[in-house]
Amino acid sequence: MAQQIKMHLLVCGGTGCRASESDQIQASLEHELKVHGLENEAKVVTTGCFGFCEKGPIVKVIPDNTFYVQVKPGDAREIVEEHVIKGRKVERLLYTDPENKEHVADSKHMGFYRKQIRIALRNCGFIDPENVDEYLARDGYQALGKVLSEMTPEDAIKIIKDSGLRGRGGGGFPTGLKWEITRKSVAEKKYVVCNADEGDPGAFMDRSILEGDPHVVLEAMAICGFAIGADAGLIYIRAEYPLAIKRLKIAIDQARNYGLLGNDILGTGFNFDIELRYGAGAFVCGEETALIHSMEGSRGEPTFKPPFPSVEGYLGKPTNVNNVETFANIPPIINKGSEWFAAIGTARAKGTKVFALAGKINNVGLIEVPMGTTLREVIFEIGGGIKDGKKFKAVQTGGPSGGCLTEKHLDIPIEYDTLIAAGSMMGSGGMIVMDEDDCMVSVAKYYLDFTVEESCGKCSPCRIGNKRLHEILETITKGQGTMEDLSKLKNLSHVIKDTSLCGLGQTSPNPVLSTMENFWDEYISHVVDKKCTSGVCKSLMRYVIIPENCIGCMACARNCPVNCITGERKQVHFIDQDTCIKCGTCLEKCKFNAIAII
Amino acid sequence: MSSIKIKLKEKDIAQIDEICKSFNNEPGELINVLHKVQTTFGYLPAEVQDVVANKLNMSVAKVYGVVTFYSFFTMIPKGRFPISICTGTACYVRGAEKVLDEFKKQLSIKVGESTPDGKFSLNCLRCVGACGLAPVVQVGEKTYGRVSPDLVKDILKNYE
Ligand SMILES: Cc1cc2nc3c(=O)[nH]c(=O)nc-3n(C[C@H](O)[C@H](O)[C@H](O)COP(=O)(O)O)c2cc1C
Ligand code: SF4
Ligand code: SF4
Ligand code: SF4
Ligand code: FES
Numbered sequence: 001m002a003q004q005i006k007m008h009l010l011v012c013g014g015t016g017c018r019a020s021e022s023d024q025i026q027a028s029l030e031h032e033l034k035v036h037g038l039e040n041e042a043k044v045v046t047t048g049c050f051g052f053c054e055k056g057p058i059v060k061v062i063p064d065n066t067f068y069v070q071v072k073p074g075d076a077r078e079i080v081e082e083h084v085i086k087g088r089k090v091e092r093l094l095y096t097d098p099e100n101k102e103h104v105a106d107s108k109h110m111g112f113y114r115k116q117i118r119i120a121l122r123n124c125g126f127i128d129p130e131n132v133d134e135y136l137a138r139d140g141y142q143a144l145g146k147v148l149s150e151m152t153p154e155d156a157i158k159i160i161k162d163s164g165l166r167g168r169g170g171g172g173f174p175t176g177l178k179w180e181i182t183r184k185s186v187a188e189k190k191y192v193v194c195n196a197d198e199g200d201p202g203a204f205m206d207r208s209i210l211e212g213d214p215h216v217v218l219e220a221m222a223i224c225g226f227a228i229g230a231d232a233g234l235i236y237i238r239a240e241y242p243l244a245i246k247r248l249k250i251a252i253d254q255a256r257n258y259g260l261l262g263n264d265i266l267g268t269g270f271n272f273d274i275e276l277r278y279g280a281g282a283f284v285c286g287e288e289t290a291l292i293h294s295m296e297g298s299r300g301e302p303t304f305k306p307p308f309p310s311v312e313g314y315l316g317k318p319t320n321v322n323n324v325e326t327f328a329n330i331p332p333i334i335n336k337g338s339e340w341f342a343a344i345g346t347a348r349a350k351g352t353k354v355f356a357l358a359g360k361i362n363n364v365g366l367i368e369v370p371m372g373t374t375l376r377e378v379i380f381e382i383g384g385g386i387k388d389g390k391k392f393k394a395v396q397t398g399g400p401s402g403g404c405l406t407e408k409h410l411d412i413p414i415e416y417d418t419l420i421a422a423g424s425m426m427g428s429g430g431m432i433v434m435d436e437d438d439c440m441v442s443v444a445k446y447y448l449d450f451t452v453e454e455s456c457g458k459c460s461p462c463r464i465g466n467k468r469l470h471e472i473l474e475t476i477t478k479g480q481g482t483m484e485d486l487s488k489l490k491n492l493s494h495v496i497k498d499t500s501l502c503g504l505g506q507t508s509p510n511p512v513l514s515t516m517e518n519f520w521d522e523y524i525s526h527v528v529d530k531k532c533t534s535g536v537c538k539s540l541m542r543y544v545i546i547p548e549n550c551i552g553c554m555a556c557a558r559n560c561p562v563n564c565i566t567g568e569r570k571q572v573h574f575i576d577q578d579t580c581i582k583c584g585t586c587l588e589k590c591k592f593n594a595i596a597i598i
Numbered sequence: 599m600s601s602i603k604i605k606l607k608e609k610d611i612a613q614i615d616e617i618c619k620s621f622n623n624e625p626g627e628l629i630n631v632l633h634k635v636q637t638t639f640g641y642l643p644a645e646v647q648d649v650v651a652n653k654l655n656m657s658v659a660k661v662y663g664v665v666t667f668y669s670f671f672t673m674i675p676k677g678r679f680p681i682s683i684c685t686g687t688a689c690y691v692r693g694a695e696k697v698l699d700e701f702k703k704q705l706s707i708k709v710g711e712s713t714p715d716g717k718f719s720l721n722c723l724r725c726v727g728a729c730g731l732a733p734v735v736q737v738g739e740k741t742y743g744r745v746s747p748d749l750v751k752d753i754l755k756n757y758e
Contacts, residue, residue, distance in 0.1 A: 016728040019741035053730025201724035202687030208727070239633060239670050240723065278633055280668030281723075297628035299667040358688030358729040365730060396687065432687045446690055450724075456667075 007042040007084060008062040012125065014049030014211055015204070015243055021073055022046075022057040028076030029059070033084070042084050045134075048212015050125035051366040052112055055095060060107070060125070067107040068093040098362070098384060112363050115382055117344065119352050120168075120328035121368045124212030129247050132254035135215040141260050143334035144219050147226055148268040153183060156227040160330065162338035164350035169195055169286075169323030170401070170427050170503075172349075172416040178320060182228040182310040185318035190230035192221045193314065193321045195291060196237040196244070199283035200399030201450065203430035205354040206324035208366050210237070210244035213328070214251035218261065218274060220330035225272040228320050233274040236291050240281065248276060283400070283454035284504050288313075288321045290456070301456045302502035323428070325354055345371035349415040353426065359396075359433040360387045369414075376410040379433055390435040394518070398427030400447045400454075401507030403514025404440060423514040425507070439536035440519040441526055445473040447511035455504065462505030465496040469512060477537045481527040490516060538582050541597050547572045549594035556586035556595065606645050613638060614646065618653035625654050628664055632671055641675045677712040677719030679757050681705075682736040686725030689733040693746070697733050698722065700747040704754060717757070 011017075011026045029044045050058045055069035059079065066089055068079065075093060082088045094103040095110055107113050118124075127134035135141070147156050161176025182190065194217055198206040210217065221233040237245055252274055255261040263271045277295045284290045285300035292314050294300035313319025329351060333341045342350050349371035355378065358364050362384035369378060375395060379385070386392050394404040403424035412418050416426050434443065448470040457463045472489050475481050493509030500506045516523060525531045532540040545556075545565075550572045557565040557573060564580050567573030573594075575586070587595045617634045621627035631650060636642050642665050651658040665671045683689075683698045702708060705718055712719040728734050731743025735753065742753055 015726065015741075016730045016743075019728045019731055019734070019743055053728070056730060199724075201685070202689075202729055204725065204727035204729060240726065278630065279670075280629060280633070281670035282668050283724075294629065297626040297630075297664070299663055356688075356729060358732065359691045364688070364732070399687070430687065432691060434691055438691055443691075446687070 005041065005043050009042060009044045009079070009084075010047045010060040010062060010125065011044060012048075012050050012056055012058045013046035013129075014053070014056075014208055016049065016053040017057040018243070020057045024073040025057055025059065025071055025076060028073045029080065032076045032080035036080060036085065038080070038084060042080075045128045046130075047127060048124040048129050049208040049366055050107075051116075051121065051208075051368075052107075052110075052363065053365040054363045058125075059093075065106045065108070067095060067105065067110070069095045111384060112365070112367075112382055115373065115377055116368050117352050117370050118368050119332050119341075119344075120209060120325050120354050121212070121366065122332070123216065124208055124366075127213065129212050129214055130250050132215060132251065132258060132260075135213070139331075139335055140215055141219050143331035144222050144226075144260065145266055146334060147223050148266055148270055153227045153229065156223060156334070157183060159334060159338045160227075163333045163341040164338075164345075165326065165329055165333065165341065166349065166416065167323055168325035168329075168353065168428065170398075170425070172426065175322065175326055178310060178322070179224060179227050181308075182230075182318050182320040185311050187318050189232070189315075189317045190228055191314045191317055191319040192224045192228065192230050192233040193288075193291070193295075193309075193319055194221055194233070194235040194327055195286065195288065195321055195323050196235055196241075197279050197286040197291060198238060198241075198324075198428065199286040199454075200428050200430045202358050202432050203356045203399060203428055205356050205366060205429045207241050207244050209324050209328050209354075210241070211247055214244075214247045215255065216331055217248075217324055217327045218251055218255050220327035221274060222261065222265065222270075222272045223330055223334065224320060224322065224327070226270055228318075230320070231271045231273070233272060234277050234295060234314065235274060236277045236279060236285075236295055238279045238281070245276065245278075252276075282456070283450070284456045284502070287502050287504060290502070291321065292319065299456070301458045302504070304501060325429070346413060346415055348417060353414065353429060355429045355431045357383050357431050357433070359431075360390065360435040360438070361385070361433040362387055371415055372413040374411050374413055375405065378414070378431070379410070383433065386433065386435050390437065392433070393436050393438055394434045394440065394443075396424075396432040396434065396443070396511070397430065398425035398507075398510070399430045400450050401425060401503065401510055402427045402430075403510045404434070404443065404518060405514075406518045423517055424510070437534050437536070439477075439532050439534040440515040440522050441473060441477055441532075442536050444512045444515045445470065445477060448473060448508070451504070451508040455508075459499075459501040459505065461496045461499040462501070462508065465492055465500075466505070466508055468492060469496070469509060473512070476523070476526050477532070478539045479526065479530045479537070483527060486516070486523055486527060535597055541582055542577060543575055543580060543582060543584070543586060544596055544598055545573050545575055546594050546596055549592050551592055551594070553592070555589045555591065559585050559589045561585060604643050604645055606649065610639070610646075611649055614649045615653055618650065623654055625656050628654060628656070628661065629668070632661075632665065636671060641672050643673055674710070675712070675716075675719075676721075678717050679737050680719045680721065682721045682723045682726075684724070684726050684728075684732070684734040684736070685722045686729065686732075688725070688729035692732040694733040696747050697735065697745050697750065700750040701735075704750055718754075 033039050059068040059071045157179045165175045166172045285294045287302045290300040290302040309319040352368045354368045396404045451466045455462045552570040564576040647661045651661040735742045735745045
């Protein structure tokens with residue numbers, strides 16, 4: 001007798017949860033179901049990321065929507081015996097609301113999810129990304145069917161234009177307009193390219209979409225192909241994303257088998273197929289002209305625009321490049337209409353944006369919020385505030401091209417233009433939260449370190465200028481900076497921005513300029529007072545002994561690796577500053593709070 | 599980038615030839631070919647690049663230019679247990695640098711080097727997409743999350 005599956009146990013199979021053994025949780029759950037003879041009643045499904053990575057690995061039970069957090073393989077038995085068999089929730093695995101300390105079973109009622117609207121992420125955490133049938137069951141490929149059977153390419157472009165969708169890869173260019181330009185470029189061959197290079201360190205939106213819902217990107221690329229008149233699609237993906245690559249390959253095979261890719265799609269005579277191209281770890285390859293050169297097998301160096309790829313792109317042919325998240329919005333817009341989409345967000349930015357929340361925040365994870373949501377809502381309501389009760393200091397948006405925003409920016413609505421006006425940018429969606437322990441000069445130096453390493457070296461303002469910026473920042477963090485260095489830093493930043501060839505150089509000084517703008521005091525204290533108030537810059541720290549507290553136990557002196565602490569037993573000790581290497585051992589060893597950092 | 603002198607065997611050359619052929623010896627497929635060759639050999643020494651250039655009918659300089667441009671390609675062999683420290687922004691603000699310093703100290707090697715016995719190699723990479731677990735360290739295929747400097751010794755012990 002064929003029994004009905006009554007219950008689904010969804011296990012997160014995203015990279016973060018995988019790293020915490022979620023594959024073993026899946027195996028244990030399946031084993032337990034088998035032991036109890038329930039394999040025909042309950043089914044274990046591996047899904048993409050649920051977004052709430054902080055509390056991973058996550059197991060969600062459908063239909064009652066119970067959300068278990070920080071599950072371990074050993075919990076499988078209890079989940080099956082209690083929840084699946086007896087219908088009782090396993091209380092200890094439920095999320096605890098940090099405010100009222102109560103257990104919350106349904107994710108809908110968790111602060112993390114309450115303000116979110118999921119369009120691009122709608123299937124992540126709901127379906128098995130390796131099974132096309134599950135995508136089909138959630139209206140998958142319906143938009144493609146609709147476009148191919150009911151619309152002209154112009155109709156499809158009009159819907160995307162009317163929706164107001166703008167590119168999610170950083171530039172914010174209107175997507176419908178880009179499609180129209182590529183449509184109007186006359187050529188016998190055109191290409192659709194999906195930019196899945198995701199170079200911003202600390203961002204993982206695109207990766208989670210590809211891992212959790214690969215078909216949405218394939219469907220959208222086919223729609224784009226129909227709209228612009230292309231029969232070939234290429235996905236440029238980082239080789240560092242093995243799981244996303246694997247799932248894309250599976251999805252492409254399945255789509256071909258179902259006649260959703262390949263020749264004569266859905267019997268409409270439309271041909272479209274997709275291939276993968278691999279990046280090899282160069283941030284600049286995310287820039288569209290560099291990406292195209294890389295796909296052609298060369299060094300990924302940007303070239304001057306115009307010509308834009310929509311006119312002259314891959315192999316010299318018109319090429320429409322869109323970001324993964326941009327594509328993920330296309331099928332819902334086609335299915336639900338442009339008015340539906342345009343009603344979400346603000347006047348100048350429609351729809352939602354996915355952000356990767358990370359850093360010193362309680363709820364690290366992937367979130368999707370309507371455009372116009374404030375930073376305060378994102379950081380304090382969704383993100384649950386700052387870790388360990390520390391004080392919020394800054395939030396960095398836009399990755400290496402963006403800037404650091406502070407307390408005074410918390411209430412601005414998040415949009416492309418407002419973030420630029422505040423000295424940062426939307427970028428691809430990385431959002432790194434920093435607290436009082438972060439030194440903003442060091443943060444600027446960190447980003448410059450990144451830029452120096454990633455500059456392709458083609459033009460000198462970027463290649464040499466950024467190196468100089470980095471050197472000056474290094475001098476400042478070592479306590480050797482002067483006021484003159486600060487003005488040099490500012491001037492050089494503007495020169496680099498104005499004269500660099502591509503977006504990398506044109507934006508690379510932003511972390512410097514925005515930290516100087518918003519944390520000028522901190523630069524001054526490094527340069528004038530020779531102090532790093534956050535205690536990050538080692539050269540500016542001094543370990544000293546507080547005479548009132550020191551009882552002369554000698555513990556510090558015995559452990560100092562360079563023997564720079566002197567003092568007789570039961571006498572106050574003394575640290576020789578010239579020899580001290582600032583290793584912090586003495587502070588650790590002193591049991592009498594007699595050592596301080598000043 | 600320093601390199602190590604090696605001598606390729608007949609069978610290695612045949613293998614590279616095979617890979618190039620599977621991409622129709624197409625110069626535009628250079629990056630795909632290099633990915634495949636690196637997966638097979640673990641790294642891309644000069645001798646291997648010579649063979650690839652020859653098969654794809656392009657200059658050695660062009661191949662070298664591509665290999666050195668992309669950080670994913672390496673001309674030095676990795677250790678048996680390659681250690682990668684994520685230095686993405688999320689990991690950086692949660693203390694990746696201190697973790698990296700501890701690995702350097704424990705192994706007495708710098709970033710990009712291998713231990714003399716070829717057991718461990720040390721590298722940095724940018725965001726592995728597990729920022730919720732920051733700071734993150736990968737040893738081979740295994741990912742360690744929330745690593746603090748005092749956990750470094752324990753991680754290394756797993757590979758004794
Ligand atoms: C240095 C640099 C890096 C970039 N990296 C990415 C990236 O990783 N992913 C991405 O989608 N776009 C990236 N872009 C933007 C692309 O050039 C391009 O604008 C985008 O892929 C277009 O797609 P969209 O209109 O859908 O956003 C980058 C741009 C620059 C200048
Ligand atoms: S600005 Fe920098 S990354 Fe861009 S082309 Fe010039 S050197 Fe290369
Ligand atoms: S360990 Fe502390 S109390 Fe003991 S000698 Fe050193 S500073 Fe004084
Ligand atoms: S910080 Fe290190 S080197 Fe300096 S006094 Fe303390 S133990 Fe000695
Ligand atoms: S920054 Fe380290 S995993 Fe993302």
